[in-house]
Amino acid sequence: MTTTGTHTTRRWGRFALHYVEMIIAMFAGMFALGMLQSVLGLGVSHDQHPDLAYLVMAVNMSVGMAVWMRIRRHGWASTLEMCAVMFVPVVPLFPLLWLGVIDGGVLMVVAHVVMFPLMLVAMLRRLDEYAGCAH
Incomplete structure (x- = not known):
């Protein structure tokens, strides 16, 4: 293989x-944060409030990624972009949930399935940062 x-x-x-x-x-x-919230009695019922439960979960996922990205010395812009990806999938889904077109289970599945390709898109936007050998 060539250089x-x-x-x-x-x-x-x-x-x-x-x-x-x-x-x-x-x-x-x-x-980790979901378990901590449950232990402290701060959990949100997915059955009763799927929209709020998703937002809490998105915050928890964002915290995990943000901590790791900052440890890896990524800038704030790329860190916040990656965190935003946790919330973007529900923008079109929440109105469908509120109108009764989908239920909380569909919201969770679709949001999580869409999240992974959106993470990839966010990373491809900053290919040099994520593929570089500087970290």
Whole structure:
């Protein structure tokens, strides 16, 4: 493999690793902070308030990712973009929920499925930052 080919492979490997790290950090925040909220009696019922439950979960996922991104020395702009991705999927879904077109289960599934490609898009926007070897 040529030096350019090796560099390209390393770059995309670094990008893929960072994507996986973001998913792990997101789930770590969601589970750790969710459990803490439950223990403290601050949990929100998904059955009664799926919209509020999703927003709390999005905050928890954002905290996990933001902490990891700051540890990895990412800037605030890219950190906030990645956190915004946790909230963007529900923008078109909340009105559908409130109108009774979808239920809380559909909201959660669709939002989480859409979140992963949106994370990828946010990372591709800043390819040099996420695929670079400076971190």
